[in-house]
Amino acid sequence: MAHLCGLCLALRGDHGQFARIVTNYDGLLVSVLTEAQSGTAPEARRTAGPCPLRGMRTASVAQGEGARLAAAVSLVLASAKVRDHVADRDGLLARAPIAAAARKVARGWDRAGARTGASLGFDTAVLVDAVDRQAGIETLAGLGTPVLVVTEPTETATAAAFAHTAQLAGRPGNAPALAEAGRYFGRLAHLLDAVEDQGADAVAGAWNPLTATGTSLTEARRLCDDALHGIKLALGEVEFTDAGLAHRLLVHELRTSVDRAFGTGSCAHTATASAGQGGNPYAGQPYGGQGGNPYGQGPYGQNPYGGAPYGGGAGGPGMPPTGPGGFGGAPPPQRPRRGLLAGCAVAIGLFCTCQMCCTEHEGPWSRKKRDPWCDACECCESCDCCGSTDTSGGSGGGGGGGDGCCSCDCCGCDC
Known part of the structure; x- marks a missing residue:
């Protein structure tokens, strides 16, 4: 959230309120990678005021060159997407006055992104060129064309953005490995969009790279898995100051995204544990076939918090004795329900x-x-196969500890 809010505020600070609509999750990775290499200095954070998207709370947000580069990249790529929608005459953009206004906005974003990029030593022309080539490649692609030919412009643009974070962080030696990670990330993003949109594109008669090239979902999944592996290996060659968040997003969360797009289990731990059970990670029971007991035969052999809602009479293992008003005592009184x-x-x-x-x-x-609706699965927070919760070791030298954490075969993470 610090990086997402930092990207949003960097857009507002450099380009005005309207530019904030291009805030996106992919763009914040540029800010994350910059900070992961340079470390979190006090001046890299500031306290932002209340915002409705944070429940009107203040927050510590990222600032500096990483957030500004993320803003520049987001503007240029959003401009390209607007132009693409105008060319396809999608929705309201089929109307000439609205299309003309959209093109004007896109040109403004191009110039704004170029200005910010130039101030950071990044030439956004590589992004613009990649996007411009995309339309021609799609026109020429047909059955039998390798789908990676279609994803190449996205790979090139993302590789350039990822590699430049090494320059901003003062670690130019990281640039080749980050460019490789960026290429795989661009490929993955393009393929996942194609998989998720294929059904809707078929109904609407829109162009889809998988359909146009005759690429099967099995082949698309293989390419996605190869990209995940490539990202992990590339990050292993990057010298990080703190790799924790970058590793979490680019290894764990990306794998979850792939599983979700292809409709497979999103938690590698339960998927592996279900081997021999017909592939069903829960074996017909809500808690893994433990007879309805969410704690099953876990480390405590029973509910770790005892029998009562807050620990029971004697408290669960490791819990203090219960008593009126104390920790583990009677639950607080419930306020009455609101009316309709x-x-x-x-x-x-x-x-x-x-x-x-x-x-x-x-x-x-x-x-x-x-809990908020947008909460994602946290199943890879801890490593069931080695009992460790340390994922800060991440990928790459200088990523920190990982003490007591094995190579985790159950989720594919060298945490």
């Missing part, structure tokens, strides 16, 4: 301020704590 109209009003407020999506919030009617 009051709950509707609260629900509208939560929705309009994005708290339902982005922050832990109180249920509009029940008043119970609810």
Whole structure:
């Protein structure tokens, strides 16, 4: 969130409020990689004011050259996407006045991205050239054309952006490995978009790289798995100051994205543990076939928090003795449920301020704590095969400890 908010605020600071609409998750990787190589200095963070997308809370956000490079890249690529939609006459852009306005906005973003890139020593022309070549490549592609021919412009653009983070961080020796990671990331992003959009493109009669080149989903999955492996190996050659977040996003989360796009299990731990059970990671039970007990035969052999909701009479293992008002004592009194109209009003407020999506919030009617809708699976936070929760070792020299953490075959992570 620090990098996502930093990208958003860098766009606003350099290019005005309207530019913030190009904020995207892929772009923040540029900021993450820059900081992972240079380290988190005090001046690399600042406190941002309340924002509806953070539930009107302040936050420590990233600032500096990494965030500004992410902003420049995001602007140029968003400009290219707008031009592509105009060319395809998508939706409202089929109307000439709206298309003309969109082209004007795209030209402005191109110039703004070029200015910011030049101030950071990055020539955005490589991005523009890659995007311009994409349309011609798609026109010539047909059945039998290798799909990697179609993904090449995206790979080239992403490689350039990733490699320049090494210059910003003062580690030019990292540039070749980061360019390689960028190429694989661009390939993966392009393929995943194609897989996710293939059905909708077929209905709409839109161009899709997999359909146009006759690439099967099996081959697309193989290419995605190769890209994941390539990213992991490339990051292993990068000298990081702190590789934790970069490793988490570019190894763990990317694998989850691939599994989700292809409709396979998103948690490598449970998928591996389910071998011999017909591939079902849960074997027909909500908690892995443990008879409905979420703790099963775990390290404590029972509910680790005892029998009562807050630890029971004697408390669970490692828990302090219970008592009235103390930790593990009686649960706090529940506030009464809201009425229908009051709950509707609260629900509208939560929705309009994005708290339902982005922050832990109180249920509009029940008043119970609810997790944000956008929470992702945290199944790879700990390594069940070695018992370690240390993922900070990440990929690459200088990435920090990893003490007590084995090579994790169950999730493919050398954490």
